[in-house]
Amino acid sequence: MNNAILMSSGADDIDFMIHGVFSYELFGQTLWITTSHVCILIVVLLIAALGIAANRTMKHAKEIPEGFQNVLEILVEKLDGVVYGTMGKVAAPKFVNYISTIFIFIFMSNISGLFGLRPPTADYGTTLALGLITFFLIHITQFKNLPLSQIWKDMCSPLPPWLPIWFPINLISEIAVPISLSLRLFANVLSGTVMMALVYGLLSKIALVWPAALHVYFDLFSGAIQTYVFCMLTMTYISQNYETE
Amino acid sequence: MNITGEDLILACSAIGAGLAVIAGIGPGIGQGIAAGHAAAAVGRNPGAKGDVMSTMLLGQAVAETTGLYGLLIAMLLLFVKPLV
Numbered sequence: 001m002n003n004a005i006l007m008s009s010g011a012d013d014i015d016f017m018i019h020g021v022f023s024y025e026l027f028g029q030t031l032w033i034t035t036s037h038v039c040i041l042i043v044v045l046l047i048a049a050l051g052i053a054a055n056r057t058m059k060h061a062k063e064i065p066e067g068f069q070n071v072l073e074i075l076v077e078k079l080d081g082v083v084y085g086t087m088g089k090v091a092a093p094k095f096v097n098y099i100s101t102i103f104i105f106i107f108m109s110n111i112s113g114l115f116g117l118r119p120p121t122a123d124y125g126t127t128l129a130l131g132l133i134t135f136f137l138i139h140i141t142q143f144k145n146l147p148l149s150q151i152w153k154d155m156c157s158p159l160p161p162w163l164p165i166w167f168p169i170n171l172i173s174e175i176a177v178p179i180s181l182s183l184r185l186f187a188n189v190l191s192g193t194v195m196m197a198l199v200y201g202l203l204s205k206i207a208l209v210w211p212a213a214l215h216v217y218f219d220l221f222s223g224a225i226q227t228y229v230f231c232m233l234t235m236t237y238i239s240q241n242y243e244t245e
Numbered sequence: 246m247n248i249t250g251e252d253l254i255l256a257c258s259a260i261g262a263g264l265a266v267i268a269g270i271g272p273g274i275g276q277g278i279a280a281g282h283a284a285a286a287v288g289r290n291p292g293a294k295g296d297v298m299s300t301m302l303l304g305q306a307v308a309e310t311t312g313l314y315g316l317l318i319a320m321l322l323l324f325v326k327p328l329v
Contacts, residue, residue, distance in 0.1 A: 017324075180310055187313035190320070229306035232299075 014201030016193050018123055036123040043108050043120060079103060086232065087239040091141075095238060098137075102130060103231045110189055110223025113196065114215055119223075122189040124182070131182030134234045138177070142241045181233060188226045192218030254328050262322040268315025275308040 020032035057068050065073055079100045084092045109121045120126050142151060153161045155170045195218055199211055283301035287294050321327060 183317065184306065184310050184313060187317050188309075191313070191316055194320070225302060225306065228299075229303060232303050233307075 014197050016118070016122075016190075016197035018118070034123075035118055036120050036126065039112060039117045040109070040120040040126065042117060043105070043112055047104060047108060076100075082231075083235065086235045088242065091239050091242045095137075095235070099231050099235060102133075102234070103227060106130070106185070106227045106230055107224065110227060111219050113189075113193060113219040113223075119189050119193060119219075121185055122193045124186050127182040127186040128178070130185070130230070131178035134181060134237065135178035137234070138237045138241070141238055145241050177237065181230065185226050185230055188222055192222055251329055255326070258322040258326065258328060262319035265315045265318040265322065269312045272309045272312035276305045279305050279308065 018034045018036055020034050021038060023030050023032045025031075053068070054072050057072065061069060080096060083096045083099050086092075087095060106121060109119055109126070113119045146154075149161075155174075156164045156167050157170065159166050196211070196214065199214060200207055279301055283297050286297045290297075
């Protein structure tokens with residue numbers, strides 16, 4: 001923290017950094033279990049509890065749904081609709097489970113700021129992992145579905161395949177995909193976290209009820225939009241490799 | 246008043262952070278244009294509101310990325326202090 005600036009503004013309880021909980025030694029390196037790990041654990045346990053409850057409910061599913069079963073059916077139907085609408089009938093059944101999983105995980109992580117946690121997606125480690133999963137999925141499906149000649153032609157795309165001048169530039173744009181995906185999610189959630197920390201830190205005397213509106217915008221609205229965008233971009237990138245079929 | 250080298254770097258980092266968030270102008274204009282055209286599209290064809298909205302949000306989020314890069318640079322300069 002830049003203590004000089006913050007102390008002079010009269011607030012020393014602005015806190016949006018990641019803290020270490022405890023450290024351990026592994027192969028001579030000191031590694032830390034941080035607050036991000038703890039928050040991810042809480043989110044994952046919550047999702048697991050939701051899954052177990054959903055399983056128990058759907059085992060005793062009724063013809064005319066009521067209560068929790070309604071919620072689950074709406075959730076699954078909406079996610080199915082979005083994935084099928086974007087990826088088409090061929091690719092969608094293979095990826096609907098994965099897309100739904102990351103959708104629920106990122107959404108729960110983003111809105112966990114509402115419950116006083118530091119959102120795990122405001123840690124670049126989390127979002128880079130998600131971006132790398134997308135990157136490998138794109139290229140595995142590419143090598144599975146397209147012949148090598150087609151991939152080479154795409155990589156040299158504005159020029160003919162025997163003149164690979166454009167190849168390095170296309171390579172850079174491929175590598176930029178996971179970086180821009182992860183940085184977009186990270187920076188959006190981080191900016192919300194920093195704004196809320198500044199409001200609670202600098203205006204702590206008058207921050208009574210109105211920060212709730214800011215929470216609705218930064219945590220709920222922004223979080224939902226960024227979740228949608230991450231899943232949408234993942235689906236578009238993956239389904240590009242199915243277009244020739 | 247003695248100004249050490251570190252103080253100078255901190256002060257210049259603060260100025261640099263302020264300059265870096267000027268990057269927010271571009272995405273602001275771009276998102277406004279996208280929203281305006283989406284509003285016009287919904288006005289012409291109200292039935293396609295859902296598709297227009299999702300396309301607009303996707304495009305806006307992609308356009309927002311450049312502004313967020315500027316924000317990240319500002320945060321790095323202020324809180325990580327790579328130059329000190």
